[in-house]
Amino acid sequence: MSNSDMDSVEVNIPSDAIIIIGAGLSGLITAHQIHLNGGNFIIIDKNENILNGCGSSMFASTGISGMKTDDNYYDDEDNLQNFHNDLIQMAGDFGNISVSKDTLNYLNILKDGSYDAISYLTTHFPNLKFDKVVKTQGSSVARTLGFKSGPPGMIIMMEIIRKLKQLIEEECDKYAILNNTEMIDFIKKDDDDDDEVIGVKCIRDGKTPISIKGDVILATGGYGFDLQKLKKLNGSSSSSFNFNYATACPSSSSSKILDIVDRNGGQLTELGNFQATPCGLVPFDDIHNDGFSVKVLPDTLIKSGFVINQQGNLIIESETKSNNQTICNKLAMNENNYLILQSLENFKFLEKIILKHGFSFNNLKELSKFLNIEPSKLLRVVKTTIPSTKFNHNGKLHVIKIKPTIIMTLGGIKCNPKDMSIIGIPNVHVVGECIGGLHGHQMIVGSSLLSCVVFGRLVANITCSKILKNLLKRRNNTAQQRLKSINNHLSPSYGYNSNYTPFKVPDTEFSLNEISKHKTPESYWIILKNVVIDVTQFLSRHPGGMQSLIRSAGTDVTDGFDIFHDDSMITKLGNGLKVLGRVKGCIPYLEVIGNDE
Numbered sequence: 073m074s075n076s077d078m079d080s081v082e083v084n085i086p087s088d089a090i091i092i093i094g095a096g097l098s099g100l101i102t103a104h105q106i107h108l109n110g111g112n113f114i115i116i117d118k119n120e121n122i123l124n125g126c127g128s129s130m131f132a133s134t135g136i137s138g139m140k141t142d143d144n145y146y147d148d149e150d151n152l153q154n155f156h157n158d159l160i161q162m163a164g165d166f167g168n169i170s171v172s173k174d175t176l177n178y179l180n181i182l183k184d185g186s187y188d189a190i191s192y193l194t195t196h197f198p199n200l201k202f203d204k205v206v207k208t209q210g211s212s213v214a215r216t217l218g219f220k221s222g223p224p225g226m227i228i229m230m231e232i233i234r235k236l237k238q239l240i241e242e243e244c245d246k247y248a249i250l251n252n253t254e255m256i257d258f259i260k261k262d263d264d265d266d267d268e269v270i271g272v273k274c275i276r277d278g279k280t281p282i283s284i285k286g287d288v289i290l291a292t293g294g295y296g297f298d299l300q301k302l303k304k305l306n307g308s309s310s311s312s313f314n315f316n317y318a319t320a321c322p323s324s325s326s327s328k329i330l331d332i333v334d335r336n337g338g339q340l341t342e343l344g345n346f347q348a349t350p351c352g353l354v355p356f357d358d359i360h361n362d363g364f365s366v367k368v369l370p371d372t373l374i375k376s377g378f379v380i381n382q383q384g385n386l387i388i389e390s391e392t393k394s395n396n397q398t399i400c401n402k403l404a405m406n407e408n409n410y411l412i413l414q415s416l417e418n419f420k421f422l423e424k425i426i427l428k429h430g431f432s433f434n435n436l437k438e439l440s441k442f443l444n445i446e447p448s449k450l451l452r453v454v455k456t457t458i459p460s461t462k463f464n465h466n467g468k469l470h471v472i473k474i475k476p477t478i479i480m481t482l483g484g485i486k487c488n489p490k491d492m493s494i495i496g497i498p499n500v501h502v503v504g505e506c507i508g509g510l511h512g513h514q515m516i517v518g519s520s521l522l523s524c525v526v527f528g529r530l531v532a533n534i535t536c537s538k539i540l541k542n543l544l545k546r547r548n549n550t551a552q553q554r555l556k557s558i559n560n561h562l563s564p565s566y567g568y569n570s571n572y573t574p575f576k577v578p579d580t581e582f583s584l585n586e587i588s589k590h591k592t593p594e595s596y597w598i599i600l601k602n603v604v605i606d607v608t609q610f611l612s613r614h615p616g617g618m619q620s621l622i623r624s625a626g627t628d629v630t631d632g633f634d635i636f637h638d639d640s641m642i643t644k645l646g647n648g649l650k651v652l653g654r655v656k657g658c659i660p661y662l663e664v665i666g667n668d669e
């Protein structure tokens with residue numbers, strides 16, 4: 073045991089481990105990428121059984137958005153620019169709200185990392201075979217990937233957990249998971265308010281204090297649970313702020329983390345901003361009307377029925393074309409919303425839960441009696457919203473009580489998009505839903521899981537790189553040996569050449585027009601900092617997958633490269649890369665080029 077201090081708890085804490093708080097998707101991806109970099113990690117979560125999956129991530133039901141890397145699913149209509157436009161449109165509520173510079177930076181990183189993210193998932197977790205793609209609100213094309221066999225969040229999580237479990241079993245001196253352990257504060261170097269964070273204070277099993285030292289990454293998810301706090305922050309009264317929270321949120325709430333960050337000098341941002349879905353199911357016996365939604369049902373359900381309030385007024389018409397946000401806002405104005413469905417034909421899979429938490433009636437009269445609404449009034453509503461040819465007066469009617477339900481908080485901890493460090497606590501990093509302002513005003517469904525993957529990998533790379541630099545300063549040979557591949561930002565298993573070999577750029581010049589033609593299997597060229605490189609022989613070794621490089625062929629990849637690597641990386645990639653020359657009229661500026669350039 074090392075780096076820890078606790079009363080009578082037997083836990084193995086790997087030395088020099090990066091501490092990840094939260095075992096949702098963002099925490100697990102971060103851990104896996106730390107492993108690929110050769111680093112050590114410990115994942116801490118307050119949940120009882122991390123290996124069964126935890127956090128909101130387990131509930132993600134639609135999919136992960138991202139550019140498709142499998143040719144079978146590739147839609148020629150789509151490209152990075154489209155994706156970027158869609159993200160920005162949603163972030164700015166289709167031009168109604170200005171998008172902050174930080175959000176624009178985040179979205180840039182998100183779209184640039186999207187090819188790599190999907191490719192990374194399918195390469196490192198080969199059982200993740202995406203076989204379903206849907207078009208979600210705000211997307212101009214279908215690009216949210218899922219599985220026919222079940223909910224995407226759970227499937228992705230379980231696959232990553234399987235791999236991490238195996239790693240921990242094989243190398244328990246490098247990796248560990250600590251369940252039932254809640255982070256309650258940071259450890260400061262000299263217990264001084266302005267001092268550097270050097271670890272975390274936790275409570276294990278609800279009673280035993282533990283202190284663990286190391287670099288800290290917060291992956292603590294959304295703060296949705298704290299309804300009262302959110303209401304206060306949003307300045308809204310309860311009547312106009314009638315939202316619920318998905319059952320996922322209480323267990324994954326990081327509202328306490330926000331307090332910890334706040335009192336340690338970290339900044340928070342956009343806390344009143346969240347994403348809701350209209351169809352949170354509320355039990356009829358929830359007499360106080362403030363319970364959590366039992367389950368979030370698909371949005372499409374609401375469109376196949378109609379919604380009335382407790383006075384019997386029509387709130388959402390049948391087959392409404394309104395978007396989720398408009399529907400949520402309308403529903404939020406009422407104490408009770410009743411969704412009335414005539415047929416469950418298209419929702420066989422929900423029949424059990426609808427019948428369990430709702431009621432069924434033989435006709436309108438019975439329903440109106442149950443809801444205490446005049447039968448003539450209910451009939452008028454039905455006539456307004458359902459064409460007479462479609463309404464079966466003798467058919468069964470089902471009613472469930474629904475509330476708009478928050479599934480994702482868009483505000484949170486304010487950090488620097490360049491290195492994901494907390495503004496005000498610069499040596500602590502953040503990833504996942506707890507980052508505030510990443511998606512702006514609204515996000516395309518699927519982008520949250522994507523951001524967990526893109527930023528999880530990024531934050532792991534940044535932290536590993538920082539640790540290596542510190543270790544080198546300490547001249548700790550053993551640690552240097554174990555972590556020698558960290559600065560590669562790549563898996564040691566790829567067998568990259570770790571020797572630094574500066575290279576010369578030939579004087580041959582190529583026009584942009586000529587370079588742009590090299591995007592076929594015969595030859596793939598890219599431009600990196602005005603250097604023209606043939607990557608044809610390198611494709612299969614690209615850690616982000618072949619497809620991401622193929623799609624960039626013929627173009628300048630400098631921006632994407634800069635996000636994930638420093639310039640020396642290019643010299644470590646071995647023989648697959650062929651340096652051809654330079655862009656016509658431009659000066660190459662890769663830092664590894666000799667001084668005579």
Ligand SMILES: Cc1cc2nc3c(=O)[nH]c(=O)nc-3n(C[C@H](O)[C@H](O)[C@H](O)COP(=O)(O)OP(=O)(O)OC[C@H]3O[C@@H](n4cnc5c(N)ncnc54)[C@H](O)[C@@H]3O)c2cc1C
Binds near residue numbers: 129323329
């Ligand atoms: C019903 C539902 C459907 C959704 N569908 C989609 C979808 O289809 N696509 C999509 O992209 N997104 C979807 N989302 C959103 C998405 O699932 C989440 O935004 C994302 O999974 C968050 O991942 P995370 O790792 O940041 O946090 P989480 O998965 O919530 O994990 C955070 C973890 O941190 C732990 N934690 C918090 N505080 C502490 C502490 N103090 N000490 C120790 N541990 C702590 C929690 O216990 C939790 O396990 C959905 C969300 C919900 C609720």
